[in-house]
Amino acid sequence: MKKKKSISYAKWGYLFILPFFLAYFVFTFVPQALTIYNSFFENYREGLTQVGPNFVGLRNYIQLFTPDANGSIDVLKYAGNTMILWVLGAVPQIVIALLLAIFFTSYRLRIRGQQFFKTVIYMPNLIMASAFSMLFFTLFSNVGPINQIIQAMGWSDVPIDFFAKTVTVRALISLMNFLMWFGNTTILLMAGIMGIDQSLFEAANLDGANAIQTFFKVTLPLLMPILVYTVITALIGGLQMFDVPQVLTGGAGTPNRTSTTLVMFLNNYLGSSKNYGMAGAISVIIFIITGVLSMFVYRSLTKKD
Amino acid sequence: MKKCVSAFLALVMVFALVACGGGSTPAAETPAQPSTTSGSSAAPAAPAAADNGEGKVFNIYAWNEEFKGFFEKYYTVPEGVTVNWIIVPSKDGAYQNALDEALINQADAAADDKVDMFLAEADYILKYTNSEATQDVAPLGVTDFSNAYPYTVQAASDANGVVKGVSFQCCPAALIYRRSIAKDVLGTDDPVEVQALLNSWDKYEAVAAQAKAKGYYMTASEAADYRVFTNNATASWVDADNKLQFSPEVEMWMKQAESFAQNGYTVLSDIWADDCTNQMFKDGKTMCFFGPAWYFNFSMGNAQDAEKGCFGDWAICEGPAPYFWGGTWLLAATGSDNSSMLADVMNTFINNEDVCTKLVKDEAQFSNNQKVNNAAASDDAYASEFLGGQNPNTIFVELAKNIKFENQTIYDQLCNEKLQENYREYLKGSVDKDTALQNFYKAIHEAYPSIILPQ
Structure with missing residues (x-):
């Protein structure tokens, strides 16, 4: 009798989270399982003829990890490109965003017009990445305004071919990613800092801690959960980097494919050939890399706890 | 608050289901259509009138606006037919990808969504002429190639010599x-x-x-x-x-x-x-x-x-x-429900001397009609101002x-x-x-x- 009287609210809980899990299952879990399944098949289109799907076991993976004539393994090269492009963009992004977040939240500085600045630094994120890349492509092309300025100033007689050098192409991509994302990161970190109890800052102040000490001893440790979240989401976004380099280099990842990212590589297989087998194998590799790196970042930033 | 969130999520789910279901609606209509299609292909290929049982929408795939300009100027679309242009730039094979997708799904598409005619370049025309996606134009009524340049006909033919389209220009x-x-x-x-x-x-x-x-x-x-x-x-x-x-x-x-x-x-x-x-x-x-x-x-x-x-x-x-170099071929898509208009467009751009002459004279084209071009080659009226008074047709011929x-x-x-x-x-x-x-x-x-x- 007693048992019947107690009411379980658990079922309501399950009911409420059901939509999320259904959506997750249909739109994330099933496609992911299908991707892994597809990666074991030969499945592409040649002209208007469909080849496969034929089961080929690990052949797609073996092909991906077979060194080319110069002895380099493409998929590792593109993974390296992606990491370099991400680090070049993300490190300054997080440092600047952290700095800005501290300025904006400091009760000593009390910066006026905060709303205005917050809006302005967030603006670049509202532009479509492809439009932004087109803009940069036009600005920095051989006949574009930047080269016209350089030649008019007499700094160089011939136009500087920004898209023929690894350094400049990578710098441009990183710069664009930085410009697009630092505002977003700033807002996230500001929210994190404002969540910290103000009395702690006051206490540190009373104890005679200077700004730098306050930052390293109070702000940073308490901000860690948000910072880890920021770094991991930035990392996942960075590993999926595609639109900016794709549009900027016309899909070619020039020069010598040094700005080809993993997802651009995947996209090459999906272009004319609709090669779901190889594209699936690359996706699985990206998935594994993302998992491992996220774990690594999580561990290294939270190990003190 | 939580109720709001769950209500929102539930709503998202419902939307997702509706969105998925949406795709099946046009497909469901398809079975009703074939009767119209077969009716029209049996009809004689006379210049189209809207009430001959043909489709109301004429879909053309192209990779730029060039032919669209000539088409709109020189071809009179039969009354009641809407011409729908689907233009995808060709770089990196993007045009071919879009076209392939449409042609592969041609059989399941609703009659008004079917590709009727598509444009192809010399670089990949073989892919389409040698496939089931294009149809023989002779039964449609495009049979007179006596004035067209032989290479343009050869390029539009499959391995067995069946002609699948025409070019409106010689290049x-x-x-x-x-x-x-x-x-x-x-x-x-x-x-x-x-x-x-x-x-x-x-x-x-x-x-x-x-x-x-x-x-x-x-x-x-x-x-x-x-x-x-x-x-x-x-x-x-x-x-x-x-x-x-x-x-x-x-x-x-x-x-x-x-x-x-x-x-x-x-x-x-x-x-x-x-x-x-x-x-x-x-x-x-x-x-x-x-x-x-x-x-x-x-x-x-x-x-x-x-x-x-x-x-x-x-x-x-x-x-x-x-x-x-280049050249644009007009190919007849299998499954088109506008057969007589299709034939009419093709005949207009190779055999209508009036239109071909205008293409040469007013559009600086080199048409796919030898008679018109030969006449233009020896006529000083065709001198091009852009070329400083030179008549390009003399050299092109x-x-x-x-x-x-x-x-x-x-x-x-x-x-x-x-x-x-x-x-x-x-x-x-x-x-x-x-x-x-x-x-x-x-x-x-x-x-x-x-x-x-x-x-």
Whole structure:
């Protein structure tokens, strides 16, 4: 009798989270399982003829990890490109965003017009990445305004071919990613800092801690959960980097494919050939890399706890 | 609050389900349609009227606006029919991808969504003519090819000689030069005299050196004359064993491009990029461009610019070798529900002398009607102001006799694009030659996994 009287609210809980899990299952879990399944098949289109799907076991993976004539393994090269492009963009992004977040939240500085600045630094994120890349492509092309300025100033007689050098192409991509994302990161970190109890800052102040000490001893440790979240989401976004380099280099990842990212590589297989087998194998590799790196970042930033 | 969130999530779910369901609606309508389709194909192919049981929407796939302009000007659409243009740019095979997707789903598409006619270029026309996606145009009523140039009919035919479409243009291509620069470099701008100085590759390269000495570029892209070599190729990109190969002509181009890059005879640029097309302005330093009628009519906008251009400062001559470039074929899609209009469009653009004459006279096209072109060749009324009073048809009529349409494969567009793209990196000095070729092979492998690559 007693048992019947107690009411379980658990079922309501399950009911409420059901939509999320259904959506997750249909739109994330099933496609992911299908991707892994597809990666074991030969499945592409040649002209208007469909080849496969034929089961080929690990052949797609073996092909991906077979060194080319110069002895380099493409998929590792593109993974390296992606990491370099991400680090070049993300490190300054997080440092600047952290700095800005501290300025904006400091009760000593009390910066006026905060709303205005917050809006302005967030603006670049509202532009479509492809439009932004087109803009940069036009600005920095051989006949574009930047080269016209350089030649008019007499700094160089011939136009500087920004898209023929690894350094400049990578710098441009990183710069664009930085410009697009630092505002977003700033807002996230500001929210994190404002969540910290103000009395702690006051206490540190009373104890005679200077700004730098306050930052390293109070702000940073308490901000860690948000910072880890920021770094991991930035990392996942960075590993999926595609639109900016794709549009900027016309899909070619020039020069010598040094700005080809993993997802651009995947996209090459999906272009004319609709090669779901190889594209699936690359996706699985990206998935594994993302998992491992996220774990690594999580561990290294939270190990003190 | 939580209720709001769960209500929102539930709503999202419902939307997702509705969105998924949406796709099946047009498919469900399809079974009702075939009766209309078969009814129309049985009808005689007379000029279409809207009440003959044909579809109300005529879908045309194209990669640019060129043909759309002529179509809207010179073709009277039957009453009650809406023409729907689906235009996808061709770079990186994007047009072919979009078209393939539509053709593969043709059978399941609703009658008004079916592709009726699509445009194709020489680079990949084989892929469509040799497939079930295109239909024989003879039963539709397109049978008179007596005035069309034989190569255009051959290109639109499948392996058994069944004709699947027509071209509205014939594309003999010439060397287009700046008169003022030719005068400075060669001392003359007369087409006959210039031709005598440029009628072989050796002479052409010697003139390039002269131009360089005077501070000019010979070409605005190392690939400007690419088609002169490759559209005369004696071997196809892919051999009978499905192995990638370089024809001797492609190798000749690679050698020439190498020497032009080393000597600074050319701008290193894609032919469609601003680096190249900006050279067509008045302050450009480039003497030669290469192309057929559609090139100086449709792609040399910068030269025709009212302020910065140099209208009238151009002329054409045969150049080092006769060749053709491009051309737009109109192909009949299998499953079209507008058969008689389809036939009518095709007949109009090859056999209607009135329309063909207007194409030549008003649009600076070289039509696919020999009778019209031959008349234009000897008529001074067809002199082009853009070409400083020269009648291009005189030269094109001669060049058209030598056009060959041979050694084409379905892979040509990307082979040509990717070779130029990767080889340019070598010419610019970003990579060595071997790496450039390896990158070319990689790009081919990604696009066509079945092609066997040289190692």
